[in-house]
Amino acid sequence: MKINTTTLAKNFIKENVSNGDIVIDATMGRGNDTLFLSQLVGKDGFVYAFDIQQEAIDDTKTKLIQNNSYNNVSLILDGHENMDKYIKDNNVSCVVFNFGYLPKANHNICTKPDSSILAIQKSLQILKKKGVISLCVYQGGDTGFEEKEAIFNFLKDLDYNKYTVIVSEFFNRPNYPPIHIKIIKEI
């Protein structure tokens, strides 16, 4: 199978998350990333996972229980733009965003540029030094280009002394494939 954005994201997350870390899944969906994070941080770590749909919470809870991974996770039915209401520490190692809509659900309930940017801003605040953000950004298709453009415009102006931003695109693939972005908090 060819490499895809999910593989790029998982490799980056794995390189930067250790046992005992505090991490955030900002877009829980059907819980694949939440389970991955829960297994990486282990029983001494903790995962905060956000979604605005009850269906996402229910599916993720089932997946975590089936995999004996429910004890170190808090599933929060709220937008990621409100993450600071729930997370008071500034020692988060990793925040994972997988934008867009819940697969096999209503495509109109999806991430939106303004709340996505606010959530990225709040993530940058609560990351520890050398903490990272992984973003899978979609373009074209149902979600259009608006969110991708807003995120790119925001990231392009981030202070390069404080944050490293790396964009990975599948340059020769057709149909506007998803893009993976790595952010590293340097200081």
Ligand SMILES: C[S@@+](CC[C@H](N)C(=O)[O-])C[C@H]1O[C@@H](n2cnc3c(N)ncnc32)[C@H](O)[C@@H]1O
């Ligand atoms: C592509 S899915 C995420 C896939 C997921 N990471 C997985 O492993 O299955 C995007 C999710 O973002 C959620 N979402 C949309 N707006 C949100 C917001 N403001 N805060 C948190 N989640 C949001 C959607 O409900 C949807 O479930």
